[in-house]
Structure formats: C-alpha cells, structure tokens
Amino acid sequence: MKKYRKEPQENVAFYNNPEKRAIIYQILALAAIFIFTYFILNNMFTNIEKRGINTGFDFLSSEAGFGILQSLIEYDESNSHGKVFIVGLLNTLLVSAIGIFFASIIGLLIGIGRLSKNFMVSKLCMIYVETFRNIPILLQILFWYNVVLASLPNPRQSFSYFDSIFLNNRGLYIPKPILESGFIAVIIAFILGLIACAYLVKWAKTKHDETGEEFPVVWTSLAILIVAPTLVFFVSGTPATLEYAELKGFNFKGGWTLIPELLALAFALSIYTATYIAEAVRAGIEAVPKGQKEAAHALGLKDHIILKKVVLPQALRVIIPPVINQYLNLTKNSSLATAIGYPELVTIFAGTSLNQVGQAIEIILMTMAVYLTISIVISLIMNYANEKMKIKER
C-alpha cells in the first residue's frame, strides 16, 4: 500500500513540518485578522471621541419628530427613533413579501410559458425575460413610479369604482373592514375549516393509495375555507362593516390606502425578479430527463398532470437554490426605494433618522444586521424546503 504522508522525522525543525506549519499559519492568519479588526475599531472610536461625536444607542429612545407616509403600526411624530426602526422594518418586510409572492407566480408562469410548444407564447415570454432582465432595477423603479404618477388623475378627478374604490395620484383607496365582537365566530369557522382540510388531505391520500382515484383536494379545500366562514358571517348577522374612503378637503380620508410608492416598488421588484425566477424554472424543467416525460406519456397521463406530478417535483430540486438567491436579491433591492421615497428601513431609518441624530455607525450596523438576519431566515426556510424536495432514496 502506498503511503500518502511521510511520518514526521525527529530531526526536522518544527517549521518545516508541514502539519505544524499549517497550524501555525492558520493561527497567524487568525491573529492578523483579530489585530486588524481591533486596530480599525480602536482607531475609529478614538477619532469619534476626539471629535465629540455622540455614540451609543440612546438615540433609539429619543423623539423622532418627523412624519412617515405609511406605517403598519400606529406611529406619530412624537414616537422614538426605535419606533421608526420598527416601522421601516415592517415596510421593508411588506414590500418584500408582496414582491416575492408576485415574482414567484409570474416567474413560474413565464418559465413554463417559455417552454410552451405554442410559438407566440414562448416568444412573448422570451421577449419579456430579455427586456426586463437587462434593464437596471433602479431605472425600472423610477420608470414605473413616474408612469404611475403621470397616468393617474388628482384626487378631485379620481377614477372611482362602485363608489367605494378610488384611484388617484395619492394612491389606491379601498374600503377598510371594521370588525365587531361577533366576528370571532367567523374566525373560529375558518380555523375549523382548516382542520377539516387537513383531514380531507389525509383521507384523499389514503383513498388514492388504495384505489388510485384522484379527489379534487385543492378545490374542495378552497370551497370549505370560503363557504364555511361566509355562512357563519351572514348567520351571525354580518358582524363587520366597511369604512369607505371619502373626499375631504384636499384628499381622501378613511379606508385603506395603497400609496403609489408601494405600488410602483412592488410592481417593479416583481416584474424584474420574475425574469430570473422564470429562467430558473426553465432550467429546472429542462433538467428533467426526457425519458421521464415519455414514460409518463406512455402511461397515458395528460400533459398538465405530467407537469404537475412528474416534471415539477423533479424540477424543483434544481429550481429552489437559485430561487432562494432571487428572494434574497429582491429583499435587498427593496432598499432602492430611497429613489422614490417609499418609507422602508433604508429610507427612513438609515436615511432620515441617521441625518437627524448623525450616528452613522450605530444606525448602519443595525441596518446591516437586519438585512443579514432577513437573508439568513429566508435561506433557512428555503433550505428546509430544499431538503424536503430531495429525492428520497428508499
């Protein structure tokens, strides 16, 4: 048998011993990194102190004093910079969630569309991908924002639908449901519906395993989830009212408002990210060996069943890792909102708050920590999904 490594010889100096040398170098490298970091930080703090710049996180509890266009939680100008942080964080999460949701749907459809046998469909999808993938996202955000603003009328000449939905250059106004105490029954009905659906899925699987018959689980579940709460809602005497937006003074008041900044940003992010997801989907589907489809055809399965039951499950293994990256990119790209004034984390916390209190180091560190955390969480979730999708070898 061949030996790969020589036995250490007694008379060789320790630094000529490859194993010891490797360890020494690694310790040295680590020490260098530590010393470097220490000196940089030390230098920074010394200079900060010399210049009399405030440090620490006390600013988080001081009054912010500025208004924010949109907040998911109660916020007013007398709240603290800490609250501004939360408001910005929630707005970031909101636009990212909306963007991820629509980008996934559009991406999936376009990706499948690109492989369509229909010439028109596949070419249109290709044009879509090549157009939106090759224009910088910042330009697209600005473009959609300006298009949205330019094409919408002022509040007094709003487009109105059914006298309850209004669209103008201040946003999309929709009625806001005001829940009364009796609404709890509706929520209970919905939860019961969910439990029923879980049983239904189990039952359908057993039935499928035993008889091979397919039961329309998705449609039935949807029906249960919609019909049951609706019935309860009317039986218990409609325990919710709608608050409509009304034109008062300069603008509409009441109801829910979707501001144009959110619409434009979510739209641009979805459209842009969807192109990458579409390409990932296409790559995933093309990676499934042809034989799989042919075998499924030979069994007499229909095209959409083949896609759903044979192709996509195998393709997902290829699709998920690049899609994780796109979700992360979308979240990070949401910080480009600064260009159009959508009040997310970077705009209001790393922007306005930073300028009001001037503590760049603390604020930038906090902001970076947020993006790092979001990225890690998305990665963990998607890695879990990836693990689930792996081929299970039995």
Place this chain on the structure above:
Amino acid sequence: MKLFKTATLSLAALAMTATVSMADTLDDTKKKGYLSCGLNTGLAGFAAPDTDGVWKGIDVDFCKAVSAAVLGDASKVKYAHLNAKERFTALQSGEIDVLARNTTWTATRDTSLGLNFIGANYYDGQGFLVSKKLGVKSAKELDGAAFCIQAGTTTELNLTDYFKANKMEYTPVTYDTAAQVIEGFKAGRCDVVTSDASQLYALRTQLKDPSSAFVLPEIISKEPLGPVVRQGDDKWFNIVRWTHIAMLNAEELGVNSQNVDQMLNSSNPSIQRLLGVSGKIGEQMGLDAKWAYNIIKQVGNYGEVFERNVGKGSPLQIDRGLNKLWKDGGLQYGAPIR
C-alpha cells in the same frame, strides 16, 4: 521562510496604519494643493451648474473664497455634491474639509455631531410653495394636505411642530433630493412643497410655468444657513469663520473685486488691515498676508456674491431682507478685523 517574513511585515504595516492621528486640515490642504468642499446636488442660487456646466452659487463662491484664502487661488477646489442625508457623514469622515451646503445651524448639529458651524452666511426661514389652482391663501388652510419634503432636513421637523401647534394633520411625502421633490410636486403627488424660502424660489423657477405657483406669506421657522467644519481643529475653524467675516467687512468698507487693487493704496487703517497692507492677521492664522485680498479679488465681497447668485443679478430675484448688512437694517455683522 518567505511566508513568515511576509506575515510579520504585513502585521507591522497594520500596526502602523492604526496610529494615524487627527489631521491638521490647513497643512493637509496645502499639501494636497486643493480644498475639498461639500455642495448641494443642485439648488439654483446656492450650488447649481449653469448652461456651460460650471457650478455657480453662494455656496460655490464660499468654497472658492476659502480656497483663495488658504491656497491663494480660488479655482483650486474639488467639489463633492452631497444630498441632505450624506452631508454630515462626509464631513465627519474627512471626505470634505468644509461643508458649504445651505445647512441650518441648530443646537443638536453643533453639539452632538462633532461639527462646528462658523456662522450664518444666509438667514432663511421655512415657507410653503403651493399651486395657484389650490385656492389657498394662508398656511392655516393646509389641514390634510400632502407635503413634498426633502428627507433628513430641519424642514421635516419644523413642519411637524407647526402642524401640531395648529392642531392640523398632514401627509409627508419624503424624497431624497430637491430635484425629486419638485418632480413630485409637478406630478401632483403632493399639494405643497415646504422648504427654506430661498429654496422654494429656486424650485419655482423649475416649473413649466413658474407663475402658476407662489410662496405663502407664512414663514414658520428660523433657518440660519452656514458653512460647517469638523470639530477639534481650531486653526481651521478660525480660517473658515474669518473668510466669511472678511467678505462682510469688505462690503462694509466698500472694497469689491473691481476696486480692490486701488484700495491697496487706501489710507483707511481698517482697509489696510483687511488687505494685509498693515498688521499680521494673515500670518496669525497661518495664511498669506494677502489672504483677504485674494478672496475679494477673485471672488468678491459678500454683497457682490449675494446679488450675483440670488439677488437682482440672478433669475431668483430674492430680496436681501435679513441678509442686509447690520448698518442697513439686516443681520449680517462682520466682527472687526484688527
């Protein structure tokens, strides 16, 4: 062994870089041969490119004046164009040596940011720009209106105070730059633009039809705008402060860019001290004796700078108002040079 050496050497190099101490801005500026000066990203009258792409304005002229005083040449300035959010970090981190960017002098900024304001070279106040179509005559009628504002400014905070004091509500639409603010106003995203009055007049000139909008009579805040330097370098602070004061004294003494050469022969002792004919003011600051002469010759006195950029000689046509010299009833007061 080579690797060993490299490792030790790089460690030593790291240790060296860590001992960089705080710099002497005057020495540094002389050494590098130019002044780094922070300006607005584009605000007519204060810092904006003209049709030939040359940056002009009160703030640009102030940068030039400091450069003339320190380096004897007004053209040796490297401009950094900063938005409201970037300006203080740029100064704190040493990217620029002087911030001349219509910045309001406030207690918080002066005390907690490691910065020093040298004084006010433009006394301003916050106002409201509205479209005539809106039919509003006073700021008190603006309850519920949407406001386009530039992020990270004192404007944002004053607006809150004003609306709270008057028990009114407003919707803030906050943008990064003044250009975005006026675009938002043009597109109808907001009803009102609020900012320093001088800025409103500048922004108004960018409308398709400037006469379609006007500035409401209410001025809701004091906005003393002035250049800023880093804290902890007193020598530099003095130079920048006295650059401003020298320009005020020049106007008061009737010395301007046209007559400064004749004035060198003036028998007025104040003019002699200002122009370095007598006294040692320049040397005491570590500058050339002709520091003020260079400022006036190459840039002009305060009045010239004002009229040329925002006053009667400019499209903005702003009245000098509070910015008149003290002896004409204004607030600009140059401490004596002696």
